[in-house]
Amino acid sequence: NAGVTQTPKFQVLKTGQSMTLQCAQDMNHEYMSWYRQDPGMGLRLIHYSVGAGITDQGEVPNGYNVSRSTTEDFPLRLLSAAPSQTSVYFCASSPPGTAITEAFFGQGTRLTVV
């Protein structure tokens, strides 16, 4: 059971480049979400999805897009990378039916924008 898998683990981008962070889970969880973690600020919600075909914005959505074509995958797209997007990104999923139960996290993607 792989749980929540994020790729890549590390990435360096130049300002203005675009890229997609991948997230996949094999637990049939309906709820998936993306967070960014910055020093002293905890984890902040970027986007989330309550099921295939449904996405919504979190606390800090600007500069990011998401889609949810399958239950398993929830990719995060950076449209035009900026140095302010340098952060560690975490994907999480929760069991079916609700977002208020236990959350499972991926190992994170450390992104540097130069």
Add this chain to the structure above:
Amino acid sequence: KQEVTQIPAALSVPEGENLVLNCSFTDSAIYNLQWFRQDPGKGLTSLLLIQSSQREQTSGRLNASLDKSSGRSTLYIAASQPGDSATYLCRGSWGKLQFGAGTQVVVTP
């Protein structure tokens, strides 16, 4: 707006001492509170989840309490070990999830 605060941001204790980690929140209408451990360069590992109807949860050396009226949760780690060194985060759920910034713990041998 629901806010979650963890103070102190860092602490160091000698091995064997009990650890007490604090988490405070501004909205008492909380659904549940979850404690996580994060090792450097790693993701979050769930430690304990306390539902709003519960006062505490225990797992081995870990005990977490929840007091909605005072807006506090406390994570106790008994007889700390160097392997307990990590950052501990709490996460409140009001439907929306809100994380604290974490407390970085160092247990010295």
